[in-house]
Amino acid sequence: MKKYLFIIKTTFNDSLQYISSLFFKFIGFAITMFVLTSLWRFIYSDGTNIIEGYTFNKMIWYLLLAEAISFGSGSIVATNEVRDNIKSGNIAYQINKPYNYIGYVISKFMADTFIRFIMFLLISIILGFIFAGRIDNFNYMSILAGIPIFISALLINGLVRILISLSSFWVEDSKPFQNVYNKFILMFGIFFPLEMFPKIVGTIVRYSPIYGVSYGPAKLILDYDFILFRNVFISQLITILIVIILISIIYRKGVKKLNVNGG
């Protein structure tokens, strides 16, 4: 465990070296949020006060919180780095070290994500106050309950991305699969809350990782209640367990057929 903490510490140190590059991502994030907020403002401008239980204020905050998770966990550690390591053969240097490679990647991802997420969350809160004002009927308990839920959301997003990246053991490029996953998150987790989809789609999303990554955490902050907290958290733990099992199986199989370039 000690060595994984050192990996986290080293990643913090590493991430701080290029933190200024995040600044440009903030600009992109703010522009995206401005466009989406304007779209929702237009939709609500016909006098509609509530859409599927969401006021304009809650819709904007939902969007911002879900996007903060998505942008915050967009670390390349789980995507490009794993994929490139497998494809270039650099993985050779990592799998013969006295740690578990997957544990190494997760530690690195979480450390990198922690810094990114805090930054994007702060930007989201600022934008939220600018675009929508204070969250309606905000319950301060949601902050406390949100801590494990947001950590789990970031972890699930990373784990799913690692799982997709591990397909590089078999396919030429895992990037298209990452893009499809990102689009699913965007469409079914960020742009529209679960309630807005037809029942069948909503049910599928509820049993997919998207529920624990986007909808669950954002909804909990907006409408805190203990049952929701319990449901989201249990769903997240089950997702984490399933994805970790899948990762271990895929990784073991992949490593056995590893063909390191140049030998």
Place this chain on the structure above:
Amino acid sequence: MNIIEVKNLSKNFRVKEKDKGIKGSIKAIFKPKYKNKKAVNNISFNIEKGEILAFIGPNGAGKSTTIKMLTGILFPTKGDIKIAGIDPQKERKKLAYKIGCVFGQKEQLWIHLTPYDNFKFFGAIYDIPESVVEKRIKEYNDIFELDEFINTPVRSLSLGQRMICEIVASLIHEPDILFLDEPTIGLDPVIKEKIRVFIKRLNKEKKTTIFLTSHDVGDIEKLCKRVIIINNGTIVLDDSMENLKYHYLNKKIVEAKMNTKINLDEIEGITILKDKDYNLKLEVDLTKKSISDAIKMLDPDKIIDINISNTPLETIISSIYKR
């Protein structure tokens, strides 16, 4: 005592093949074709503790595949490996503490961090107490003069400085065996020499076993006492460097500077390699002719200067590759 034992080791790869052009590319999407390639074919050898071994061969011979099987990265198709009594594939983590690896064409350092931070990181993952890591960094600092660049981010280092850091990072846990896969590739002669001197010292003082693959004959000649040559996945030679240099080809090179132009006729056992103005270069096959035969042929009274040397190792190795 054998520290590396390899018995009947083979590795096959499935390589994707496609026909020429766009038509071939489209066909490959719907009906991919694969070819089985024997990268390593039934090789066996042992290495004693403290040996420096050159494991060489032309590109694609199976060197790197072998090294990666020995270090637990690749799984063999067949055969047994024991490294310090450990099965590399079954006990990879345990093996990691016993070995160090430097792959000249791959990177293990964190490029945004300084060498110092990198060494601390590698020390921590090998469970080495901080005080010991500090002591070792100081030790390597004295050898490689790391002070100059120890606090510069790795991304800003020269190739030579980076390679030195790669080596130090691989040795921070003082492994019993060091695997070096082309460690001097692309480096200037000064850095190469520095690395060679260090490897020799490491082997002498700490009895570290060195397993080296390199295309640089200088590395092999200056460091190794034993050489294994692999080609097309099979071992074609396993001998001492002495035997390889002096007995394997039984040839000597005679270079002479004459005071007058002489006309030579090639005879069996003596080949004229160069005849330009007053300079001659002959290759003498010692199984057929002696050095004195060559000198007599030149006429000793007309020789101003003469140099007799072994056939360059590079030539010997190339001729073995071509067989």
